[in-house]
Amino acid sequence: MKAQMPLPLSRLTLYMDQLNEVPDLRRAKDDDAGLRKASNEFEAIFIQQMLKTMRNSSLESDFVKKSEGEKLFRSMLDEQYAIISAKSGRLGLGEMIYEQLKSNIKK
Numbered sequence: 001m002k003a004q005m006p007l008p009l010s011r012l013t014l015y016m017d018q019l020n021e022v023p024d025l026r027r028a029k030d031d032d033a034g035l036r037k038a039s040n041e042f043e044a045i046f047i048q049q050m051l052k053t054m055r056n057s058s059l060e061s062d063f064v065k066k067s068e069g070e071k072l073f074r075s076m077l078d079e080q081y082a083i084i085s086a087k088s089g090r091l092g093l094g095e096m097i098y099e100q101l102k103s104n105i106k107k
Contacts, residue, residue, distance in 0.1 A: 032102075035098060035101055035102060035105075036094075036098050039094045039095070039097040039098035039101065040086050040087065040089075040094040040098075041086070042093075042094065042097055043085075043086040043091060043093040043094035043097065044082045044083050044085070044086035044087075044094075045082070046093060047081070047082035047085050047086060047091065048078055048079055048081075048082035051078040051081060051082060052075070052078060055074065055078065
């Protein structure tokens with residue numbers, strides 16, 4: 001029987017795997033699509049941190065405790081909301097980052 005990793009270590013492994021998928025900006029300077037992808041992924045990370053901070057600052061009652069499963073689900077749901085929001089481009093942060101980096105690379 002295979003032992004399961006503790007939850008924090010498995011989450012850390014998941015995030016490290018996701019970071020390995022983010023294109024390296026030094027290699028992306030000639031690759032316009034890679035630069036755009038990196039900019040949009042940065043926007044998704046920013047939105048996710050914003051949602052996490054909003055959830056932590058909200059008033060919650062201690063009357064009904066949240067299980068670890070519910071906390072994990074909320075975290076994963078916020079992550080998906082962030083990815084969808086970044087792909088929609090409505091916030092525009094990814095596009096601004098892309099334009100700024102693109103102009104700096106040409107110099």
